[in-house]
Amino acid sequence: MGKKLFLLLNKAAVRRILIFIAFLVLLALAYTAYKAFGQALDDRQRDWWFIGSFFPRTDDRNMPPILDILSEFGKSPRIGGETYISQLFSGALFTLREAFVAFVVGSIVGLVLAVLLAQSKLAERGVMPWVIVSQTIPLIAITPLVVLWGQANLDFLPWEWKTWMSVSVIASYLTFFPVAVNGVRGLLSPSSEHLELMQSYGASRVSILWKIRFPASLPFLFTAFKLAATAAVVGAIVGEISTGVSGGQGLGKLIFEFARTYAAAPERLYLGVIGAGITGLFAFGLIVLVEKTILNSTGQQIRE
Amino acid sequence: MEVVSISNLSKIFNTGKDNEVEALREIDLTVTKGEFIALIGPSGCGKSTMLRLIGGLIPITSGELSVNGKTPTKAREERDYGMAFQSAGLLEWRTARKNIELPLELMGWSKAERIKRANEMLELVQLGEFARSRPAELSGGMQQRVAIGRALSFNPALLLMDEPFGALDEMTREHMQDQLLDICHKTESTVIFVTHSIPEAVFLSTRVVVMSPRPGQISSIVETNLRAGDNTADNTKIRNDERFYKKVTEVREALYGK
Ligand SMILES: Nc1ncnc2c1ncn2[C@@H]1O[C@H](COP(=O)(O)OP(=O)(O)O)[C@@H](O)[C@H]1O
Ligand SMILES: [Mg+2]
Numbered sequence: 297m298g299k300k301l302f303l304l305l306n307k308a309a310v311r312r313i314l315i316f317i318a319f320l321v322l323l324a325l326a327y328t329a330y331k332a333f334g335q336a337l338d339d340r341q342r343d344w345w346f347i348g349s350f351f352p353r354t355d356d357r358n359m360p361p362i363l364d365i366l367s368e369f370g371k372s373p374r375i376g377g378e379t380y381i382s383q384l385f386s387g388a389l390f391t392l393r394e395a396f397v398a399f400v401v402g403s404i405v406g407l408v409l410a411v412l413l414a415q416s417k418l419a420e421r422g423v424m425p426w427v428i429v430s431q432t433i434p435l436i437a438i439t440p441l442v443v444l445w446g447q448a449n450l451d452f453l454p455w456e457w458k459t460w461m462s463v464s465v466i467a468s469y470l471t472f473f474p475v476a477v478n479g480v481r482g483l484l485s486p487s488s489e490h491l492e493l494m495q496s497y498g499a500s501r502v503s504i505l506w507k508i509r510f511p512a513s514l515p516f517l518f519t520a521f522k523l524a525a526t527a528a529v530v531g532a533i534v535g536e537i538s539t540g541v542s543g544g545q546g547l548g549k550l551i552f553e554f555a556r557t558y559a560a561a562p563e564r565l566y567l568g569v570i571g572a573g574i575t576g577l578f579a580f581g582l583i584v585l586v587e588k589t590i591l592n593s594t595g596q597q598i599r600e
Numbered sequence: 601m602e603v604v605s606i607s608n609l610s611k612i613f614n615t616g617k618d619n620e621v622e623a624l625r626e627i628d629l630t631v632t633k634g635e636f637i638a639l640i641g642p643s644g645c646g647k648s649t650m651l652r653l654i655g656g657l658i659p660i661t662s663g664e665l666s667v668n669g670k671t672p673t674k675a676r677e678e679r680d681y682g683m684a685f686q687s688a689g690l691l692e693w694r695t696a697r698k699n700i701e702l703p704l705e706l707m708g709w710s711k712a713e714r715i716k717r718a719n720e721m722l723e724l725v726q727l728g729e730f731a732r733s734r735p736a737e738l739s740g741g742m743q744q745r746v747a748i749g750r751a752l753s754f755n756p757a758l759l760l761m762d763e764p765f766g767a768l769d770e771m772t773r774e775h776m777q778d779q780l781l782d783i784c785h786k787t788e789s790t791v792i793f794v795t796h797s798i799p800e801a802v803f804l805s806t807r808v809v810v811m812s813p814r815p816g817q818i819s820s821i822v823e824t825n826l827r828a829g830d831n832t833a834d835n836t837k838i839r840n841d842e843r844f845y846k847k848v849t850e851v852r853e854a855l856y857g858k
Binding site: 487489490492493494495496497498499503507508511512514594595596 | 652655656657676677678679681683685687689691692693702703705706707734736760
């Protein structure tokens with residue numbers, strides 16, 4: 297196992313991580329440089345440098361110093377209260393749970409749809425337009441509906457319905473789509489030669505699906521899972537905010553809180569951005585790791 | 601014993617539409633057990649179509665066609681066919697051995713039986729030590745050998761091969777021909793083998809079926825049977841034999857007209 301993990305962190309992976317960090321530093325430098333430039337553009341210089349009128353001026357409020365942002369992580373709303381970084385951490389965990397459920401539910405729905413769509417032209421013509429239409433409806437348009445359904449009589453369920461489950465349902469609305477679309481492409485990817493070969497063995501549709509179509513679609517599915525994982529995090533955060541954050545404890549609530557009190561501490565807005573970014577990246581990285589492990593073991597190529 | 605019996609068989613694609621194609625016209629052919637039929641003819645004359653008809657992959661338009669006295673569909677359901685194509689068509693996510701096991705899995709063999717037979721087939725095609733290799737790690741010729749092992753693994757009554765050596769270089773090709781013959785003799789297979797190469801057709805076959813351009817018809821049948829039933833005959837000798845060259849000329853003349 298240790299050896300496997302080591303293989304995953306080969307030279308190329310290490311180089312990628314280093315490049316990522318280099319770009320992060322570059323971004324911070326660019327931010328700081330522009331901040332210095334934008335702050336230097338006070339009225340006097342505005343007259344001197346006509347270029348100044350093309351660039352927005354800036355100050356500590358709309359571009360807080362990076363060090364202030366970083367130190368904000370260690371602060372807390374009240375003296376002795378929970379630090380923001382610790383709030384973000386538990387918020388991220390909470391949101392990740394919702395995103396995970398959304399990912400699983402969306403992937404299952406997406407897979408079922410993909411199998412259905414790949415089975416017949418009729419199914420594809422009948423259902424595909426609806427799948428596409430579903431993605432043209434903004435997420436916030438469906439959240440009130442999901443919230444309403446969540447308040448409906450769900451006693452038949454063996455478990456108690458919680459708000460975070462509604463959030464997962466909302467987020468799964470974003471995750472099923474890439475899985476369905478890429479799934480269809482993957483299921484239809486085997487060559488006619490492979491299919492004829494299976495036919496010549498007298499194989500049933502089910503065995504063709506199981507032995508040819510499904511394994512062939514694995515690389516396509518992982519492409520979809522990577523998209524779905526990040527979409528699940530975004531969907532969960534948006535879902536938390538739009539289902540009313542009173543009950544929630546996720547990143548969405550924190551982002552909402554930070555936005556509400558930005559006048560007092562604009563740095564905090566950045567905490568939400570960074571926290572959400574890292575959480576999405578984590579979900580993405582997790583799928584990449586699983587993808588590498590599985591496709592290495594099946595000898596299939598990772599699709600870019 | 602008749603394995604394939606075809607009479608007055610015609611195949612028209614897209615009947616009644618703008619893109620109607622008459623692929624085969626009035627084909628008569630009987631193949632008996634143990635025969636090695638080479639099918640040769642210009643590109644597009646319907647060789648692949650003929651194989652697919654015999655294999656029950658597409659329906660016939662008119663005429664009669666039976667395999668072991670059954671309809672092709674029935675024969676297919678009873679797993680009478682082994683098939684191999686120009687591209688080996690191995691599943692990239694399966695090892696060589698697992699690829700050979702594929703038809704056996706579909707036929708409900710137990711795991712132990714499957715492994716045993718797959719190993720035997722790998723030995724037969726001289727790839728014993730590549731059992732765990734994936735197709736991407738094998739050369740084109742090796743992949744084709746795995747595909748042949750797969751086609752033969754369940755002792756099919758009839759082997760249908762569509763230019764299986766078409767993508768191989770000349771040396772590999774001759775080597776594969778020798779191996780195929782050897783395997784077919786050991787397993788007493790009946791084979792219908794499509795090829796573009798006249799020497800290949802002559803060398804392998806007991807009869808060469810020569811087809812004319814579209815609509816595909818059988819223009820002549822050349823008895824080759826260079827081994828005359830002697831399966832131990834030396835392949836190099838046969839390739840250098842005068843009778844071989846004579847038959848090659850005969851097939852060439854049948855193919856291009858005199
Ligand atoms: N599924 C199909 N639909 C329509 N036409 C086809 C189909 N399959 C083959 N044909 C046509 O039938 C003719 C014979 O094709 P084929 O059997 O592949 O030739 P060969 O294998 O001898 O080169 C060709 O003209 C080809 O275009
Ligand atoms: Mg062909």
